[in-house]
Amino acid sequence: xxxxxxxxxxxxxxxxxxxxxxxxxxxxxxxxxxxxxxxxxxxxxxxxxxxxxxxxxxxxxxxxxxxxxxxxxxxxxxxxxxxxxxxxxxxxxxxxxxxxxxxxxxxxxxxxxxxxxxxxxxxxxxxxxxxxxxxxxxxxxxxxxxxxxxxxxxxxxxxxxxxxxxxxxxxxxxxxxxxxxxxxxxxxxxxxxxxxxxxxxxxxxxxxxxxxxxxxxxxxxxxxxxxxxxxxxxxxxxxxxxxxxxxxxxxxxxxxxxxxxxxxxxxxxxxxxxxxxxxxxxxxxxxxxxxxxxxxxxxxxxxxxxxxxxxxxxxxxxxxxxxxxxxxxxxxxxxxxxxxxxxxxxxxxxxxxxxxxxxxxxxxxxxxxxxxxxxxxxxxxxxxxxxxxxxxxxxxxxxxxxxxxxxxxxxxxxxxxxxxxxxxxxxxxxxxxxxxxxxxxxxxxxxxxxxx
Amino acid sequence: xxxxxxxxxxxxxxxxxxxxxxxxxxxxxxxxxxxxxxxxxxxxxxxxxxxxxxxxxxxxxxxxxxxxxxxxxxxxxxxxxxxxxxxxxxxxxxxxxxxxxxxxxxxxxxxxxxxxxxxxxxxxxxxxxxxxxxxxxxxxxxxxxxxxxxxxxxxxxxxxxxxxxxxxxxxxxxxxxxxxxxxxxxxxxxxxxxxxxxxxxxxxxxxxxxxxxxxxxxxxxxxxxxxxxxxxxxxxxxxxxxxxxxxxxxxxxxxxxxxxxxxxxxxxxxxxxxxxxxxxxxxxxxxxxxxxxxxxxxxxxxxxxxxxxxxxxxxxxxxxxxxxxxxxxxxxxxxxxxxxxxxxxxxxxxxxxxxxxxxxxxxxxxxxxxxxxxxxxxxxxxxxxxxxxxxxxxxxxxxxxxxxxxxxxxxxxxxxxxxxxxxxxxxxxxxxxxxxxxxxxxxxxxxxxxxx
Numbered sequence: 001x002x003x004x005x006x007x008x009x010x011x012x013x014x015x016x017x018x019x020x021x022x023x024x025x026x027x028x029x030x031x032x033x034x035x036x037x038x039x040x041x042x043x044x045x046x047x048x049x050x051x052x053x054x055x056x057x058x059x060x061x062x063x064x065x066x067x068x069x070x071x072x073x074x075x076x077x078x079x080x081x082x083x084x085x086x087x088x089x090x091x092x093x094x095x096x097x098x099x100x101x102x103x104x105x106x107x108x109x110x111x112x113x114x115x116x117x118x119x120x121x122x123x124x125x126x127x128x129x130x131x132x133x134x135x136x137x138x139x140x141x142x143x144x145x146x147x148x149x150x151x152x153x154x155x156x157x158x159x160x161x162x163x164x165x166x167x168x169x170x171x172x173x174x175x176x177x178x179x180x181x182x183x184x185x186x187x188x189x190x191x192x193x194x195x196x197x198x199x200x201x202x203x204x205x206x207x208x209x210x211x212x213x214x215x216x217x218x219x220x221x222x223x224x225x226x227x228x229x230x231x232x233x234x235x236x237x238x239x240x241x242x243x244x245x246x247x248x249x250x251x252x253x254x255x256x257x258x259x260x261x262x263x264x265x266x267x268x269x270x271x272x273x274x275x276x277x278x279x280x281x282x283x284x285x286x287x288x289x290x291x292x293x294x295x296x297x298x299x300x301x302x303x304x305x306x307x308x309x310x311x312x313x314x315x316x317x318x319x320x321x322x323x324x325x326x327x328x329x330x331x332x333x334x335x336x337x338x339x340x341x342x343x344x345x346x347x348x349x350x351x352x353x354x355x356x357x358x359x360x361x362x363x364x365x366x367x368x369x370x371x372x373x374x375x376x377x378x379x380x381x382x383x384x385x386x387x388x389x390x391x392x393x394x395x396x397x398x399x400x401x402x403x404x405x406x407x408x409x410x411x412x413x414x415x416x417x418x419x420x421x422x423x424x425x426x427x428x429x430x431x432x433x434x435x436x437x438x439x440x441x442x443x444x445x446x447x448x449x450x451x452x
Numbered sequence: 453x454x455x456x457x458x459x460x461x462x463x464x465x466x467x468x469x470x471x472x473x474x475x476x477x478x479x480x481x482x483x484x485x486x487x488x489x490x491x492x493x494x495x496x497x498x499x500x501x502x503x504x505x506x507x508x509x510x511x512x513x514x515x516x517x518x519x520x521x522x523x524x525x526x527x528x529x530x531x532x533x534x535x536x537x538x539x540x541x542x543x544x545x546x547x548x549x550x551x552x553x554x555x556x557x558x559x560x561x562x563x564x565x566x567x568x569x570x571x572x573x574x575x576x577x578x579x580x581x582x583x584x585x586x587x588x589x590x591x592x593x594x595x596x597x598x599x600x601x602x603x604x605x606x607x608x609x610x611x612x613x614x615x616x617x618x619x620x621x622x623x624x625x626x627x628x629x630x631x632x633x634x635x636x637x638x639x640x641x642x643x644x645x646x647x648x649x650x651x652x653x654x655x656x657x658x659x660x661x662x663x664x665x666x667x668x669x670x671x672x673x674x675x676x677x678x679x680x681x682x683x684x685x686x687x688x689x690x691x692x693x694x695x696x697x698x699x700x701x702x703x704x705x706x707x708x709x710x711x712x713x714x715x716x717x718x719x720x721x722x723x724x725x726x727x728x729x730x731x732x733x734x735x736x737x738x739x740x741x742x743x744x745x746x747x748x749x750x751x752x753x754x755x756x757x758x759x760x761x762x763x764x765x766x767x768x769x770x771x772x773x774x775x776x777x778x779x780x781x782x783x784x785x786x787x788x789x790x791x792x793x794x795x796x797x798x799x800x801x802x803x804x805x806x807x808x809x810x811x812x813x814x815x816x817x818x819x820x821x822x823x824x825x826x827x828x829x830x831x832x833x834x835x836x837x838x839x840x841x842x843x844x845x846x847x848x849x850x851x852x853x854x855x856x857x858x859x860x861x862x863x864x865x866x867x868x869x870x871x872x873x874x875x876x877x878x879x880x881x882x883x884x885x886x887x888x889x890x891x892x893x894x895x896x897x898x899x900x901x902x903x904x
Contacts, residue, residue, distance in 0.1 A: 371870030418823030
C-alpha cells in the first residue's frame with residue numbers, strides 16, 4: 001500500500017449502522033436442503049444459499065430440565081431458539097428461561113433495544129410460536145401462547161404443561177401473545193391471530209387491543225402490509241395459526257405406507273409390496289391470500305432501515321420446513337425452503353446497498369425426512385425391500401423419482417433428529433465465525449457484530 | 453510491501469513437492485459425525501476434523517445406467533468414488549467406467565503416476581472394495597473383485613452381475629484384484645486377502661503371486677508393516693475381507709426392534725412397548741490384531757514422502773462407518789469415525805512439516821442412521837411412540853442415552869440416503885474450494901493442486 005493514503009477512504013466508517021439478519025429454516029438440515037435443491041433447481045442446480053461464501057456446521061445443545069442437568073441429544077425449537085437468542089443451553093419446551101430454575105435470560109432483541117437498535121421478528125408460523133417467541137419473551141412452556149392457555153394447558157384432556165407462575169398476577173409477563181403485545185419490537189409478522197383474540201389478563205380488552213394500546217398497528221391481511229402506518233410499530237397476523245404453505249402433494253397427498261401383500265404379511269421375504277404411486281407437487285390453494293416470506297421480509301427490511309442510523313436485528317423464520325416434515329408432507333417442506341431462499345435473496349439485495357449487514361442462514365435442529373433410493377440398493381435380490389415407515393415418491397421437474405422416507409415414529413407426528421445443522425453467512429461472516437460452532441455461540445457472534 | 457525485497461524469501465518455492473491427502477469417511481454424514489462426536493468427545497466436545505479451517509457441503513450426483521440418463525438421487529460407493537477419482541458422473545455399481553457405454557475413465561491416480569508422483573490407497577475395507585478400486589481400476593460391476601467372480605456373479609444363486617467383458621481374454625484388465633496387482637500404485641493397504649488367493653486369469657499363479665512378480669511386497673500381518681522392504685512397492689491385506697472394526701455394542705448387540713405388547717399389536721394407541729435396553733459400546737476383540745487406520749496412514753505417508761521431490765496422492769478411507777450402519781451397529785460406526793479422526797491427526801502432523809499438503813476430509817454419500825430423541829418429543833401423550841424400525845440406545849460416557857434409529861428398509865441391510873455431505877479442508881483448501889461443491893469437482897480440485 002502507498003504511504004500517501006490521504007485520498008483513500010478509511011476502511012472502517014464507524015457511523016455506518018450495523019445490522020444482523022438471522023434467517024432460520026426450522027428443521028432445515030442437509031436432507032431437507034438436498035431434497036429441496038433436487039426439486040427446485042435440479043440435482044446439478046444450486047439454491048441461492050449455496051452461493052454464500054461462508055459455511056460452518058453447528059452443534060445443537062440441550063439439557064435435562066434441572067440445574068446442572070445431563071445432556072439431551074435431540075432438541076426442540078424452543079430450546080434451540082433460546083440458545084441462539086440468549087447464548088444459554090436450556091431444556092426442551094422452554095422460551096428463554098433457564099432449565100430447572102425458571103430464571104429469565106436476556107435475549108439479543110432485548111439487548112438490541114437497549115442499544116437503540118430497531119428489531120423485527122418475521123415467521124411463517126404463529127408469531128407466538130417457539131422460534132420467534134424465544135427472541136423476546138420468557139416463559140417455562142412454549143404452548144402458553146395466549147391468556148386462555150396459561151393454566152392446565154392440555155390437548156383433549158391430556159395434560160401438557162402449566163405456566164401459572166408466569167401469570168401477571170403472579171409477577172410474570174403473562175402469555176407469549178401478551179408479552180409480544182407489551183414488547184418493544186418494531187415489526188412482528190407471521191400467523192397466530194387466534195392467540196390475540198382472547199381477553200388479556202386483568203384487562204377488559206383483547207390481546208390485539210392491548211397491542212394497539214401499546215403502539216402497534218395490527219393488520220391481518222396481505223394488502224395491508226404496504227399501507228400500514230410508518231408512525232406505528234407493526235404487528236401482522238395473517239392466519240389463525242401457522243401460515244398455509246406454498247406447495248402440497250398432488251391432491252393433498254402426503255407420504256404413505258407401503259402396502260404388503262398377504263404373503264408379505266406372513267413373511268417379509270414372500271409375496272410383494274405396493275409402494276405409494278409417484279406424485280408431483282402442486283400449488284397449495286390455501287396459500288393464495290398469504291404474504292410470502294419474502295414479502296414480509298421486504299416490509300420488515302424497509303421499516304427497520306428507514307431513517308435509521310443505529311442499525312437493527314431481524315430474525316426471519318421459515319417455520320414449516322419442520323412442521324410439514326412432522327406431518328410427512330415433503331412438498332410442503334420443499335416450498336418452505338424455497339420461501340427461505342427468496343427471503344435470503346431480499347436480504348442479500350439489502351446488504352448490497354447496506355454493506356455492514358451480517359446475514360446468517362441456519363437451522364435450529366434436524367428433522368426426520370430422509371432421501372432414500374427409489375430403487376433399492378438391494379433391488380437385485382428377488383424379495384421386496386421397503387421402508388418400515390412412510391414414503392413419498394416425488395416426480396421431480398427433471399423427470400426422476402425422489403423417494404422421501406419418514407420413519408422415526410409410529411405416532412401421527414415424526415420426531416426431530418440430532419444431527420448438527422448448516423450455518424451459512426455472507427462475506428461479513430468470514431473471519432468472524434469458526435467452521436464449527438455450538439448453537440449458543442450464535443448469540444455472541446450477533447452481539448459482537450452489533451456492538452451491543 | 454517494500455520495494456526492496458532482495459532479502460525476502462520468495463513466497464512460492466516451486467521445487468517443493470505437492471501432495472494431496474484425500475480422507476473419505478464412507479457414509480460419514482452429519483448424523484454420523486454428531487453421533488460420534490457426542491460419544492467420543494461429549495456433546496460440547498470437538499472432533500479433530502471440527503478444527504479444520506475450511507468447510508463446504510458436497511452434492512452427490514448419480515445417473516441411470518445409460519448414456520444421457522436421468523438423475524438418480526441416491527448413490528452407492530462405486531459411483532461416488534468414481535466421481536471423486538475421475539470427475540465423471542456414473543451409475544451405481546460402476547468402477548471408473550461410464551454409464552451405459554462401459555468406457556474406462558482416467559483416474560486421478562493414473563494422472564498422478566503419469567506426472568511422476570507417488571500414489572497410495574489405504575482403507576479399512578477390502579482394498580478391492582468400491583472406494584479404493586475406483587481410484588485405479590476400471591470395471592462395470594463392483595463385486596467383480598477377483599478372478600473367480602467375473603462371470604455370473606451371484607449370491608446364493610441370485611444373479612447380481614457379470615464382468616465377462618473385462619476378462620483379460622476379452623481385452624479387459626481382469627478382476628479388481630488383478631488390476632490392483634498389475635497397477636503402478638506404490639502403497640495399497642487394507643483388507644481383502646481372499647481376493648488375492650485365487651489363480652490369476654491365464655496364469656498358474658495366484659493374484660498375490662502376480663502382485664509379487666510385478667514388484668509388490670505382499671504382507672498380511674500388522675507387525676510386517678514397519679519392516680517391509682523400502683525397495684519394493686507394498687500391498688498389505690490384513691484380513692480376508694473388511695477389517696474388523698474397533699468398537700461394538702455390549703456383547704455384540706446392535707440396534708433392535710421395539711417390542712409392542714399384545715394390546716399394542718391390536719392398536720398402536722393401546723398397551724405399551726418395550727424399547728431395547730440401553731447399552732454401552734465396548735472394544736471389539738476381533739480388532740486386536742488389526743493395524744489401525746492411523747498406523748496404516750503413518751506407513752503410507754512415510755513411504756510416499758521419503759526421498760520424494762515430486763509429491764504424491766494418497767487416498768485414505770474409513771470404510772465401515774457405512775458398513776456398520778448398513779448392519780445397524782452404531783458402536784461400530786462410532787469407532788470408525790474415531791479411526792478417521794486419528795488418521796487425520798497423522799495427516800495434519802505431516803502437513804506441519806510438509807506445508808504444500810492439501811488435506812481433504814469428506815464422505816462419499818449419506819447413510820441411514822439417525823439420532824432420534826431417547827424420550828419422544830410427544831412423551832406427554834399417554835400412548836406409546838416408537839420407531840417403526842430398529843433402535844439402539846447407547847449410554848454415552850457423559851451419562852446420557854443417545855438413541856440411534858435405523859428405519860430405511862425392512863431388509864437385512866439399511867439403505868444409503870441422498871443428503872449432501874460435509875467437505876472439510878486444511879488451510880491449503882481456503883480459496884481453492886467453493887463452499888458448495890458437486891462431488892465430481894473433487895477431481896479437478898486435486899488435479900489443479902497437484903498440477904497434473
